[in-house]
Amino acid sequence: MKVGVNILNFGPGAKPETLLRWAQVSEALGYHSILISDHVAITPSVRQRYPEPYWDTFASLAWLAGQTKRVQLGTTVVVLPYRHPVLTARLAANVDQFSGGRFIFGVGVGNAEDEFLALGQPHARRGMLANECLAAILALWRGEGSVSYKGRIIQFEDVSAIATSREPHPPVWVGGASEAAFRRTVRFGDAWHPIIRSMASVREALPALTKIAMAEKKPVPRFCPRIRLDLRDKPVDGERQPGVGSLEQIHGDLRELDDLGAEHVILDWFTGDLEATRDHSHGWHMLAILAEKAFDLATERLR
Secondary structure: EEEEOOOOOOOOOOOOHHHHHHHHHHHHHOOOEEOOOOOOOHHHHHHHHOOOOOOOHHHHHHHOOOOOOOOEEEEEEEEHHHHHHHHHHHHHHHHHOOOOOOOOEEEEEOOOOHHHHHHHHHHHHHHHHHHHHHHHHHHHHOOEEEEEEEOOOOOOEEEEEEOOOOOOOOOEEEOOOHHHHHHHHHOOOOOOOOOOOOOOHHHHHHHHHHHHHHOOOOOOOOEEEEEEEEOOOOOOOOOOOOOOEOOHHHHHHHHHHHHHOOOOOEEOOOOOOOHHHHHHHHHHHHHHHHHHHHHHHHHHHHO
């Protein structure tokens, strides 16, 4: 199972040099990926959690692509309705090319109504719009010569196909935990990429996802979740989110996700405290401890 890191591209502690340092530390410690979030218009509902400065998703990843060598680069997640799919297809393909095929295309529908309003997009039809965006992007990536697409909302004709570094395209991770998200994942995605807040919800969701895939006669998508990383000195008693607790508890969570078939888990160290985003050393320390423990466990297995 691969493990990656969600690095913060927003808030008072987010600066170009800290984004770069997070990428370098994650790569040096042996983590498999770095992913960042996506917003465009920082409206009142958005800025409560994702305030300025907010570093653009694609610009940031393109910059980091040239300063890393091994680690995968991805989005958790691009809000599909915020950009025209031709633009998104080109931006994502460019990052994939710049990184030598290391890009992961995590996508979602979004929910900030005032951000949709600011961008002139229909919030009430965001699910349909996201589906059409994904269909159009995949058509552009898989096509040859010129591509046309005609949906209920998105339409274009005679647009040149857009090349990526890999055939047929970068992996598509689809976020969300609703039935509509499951269907979107099965229809368009390579992996399901939910934010996990309880193991019980995962154990319920995975059979539902499999059932939809079988009904659609499609392969069951891979499982690539995101969890919290909040390392504590002592075990947390009672109910807790996966990734929160002592080192032993967190490793237990990762083992359980592995048993459930997770192929790639993303660790998110943001607890919601924006001032805490200035303390990058705390996040790096947690990553280092977790990586050291993983190394020790791997060494024990080889003995």
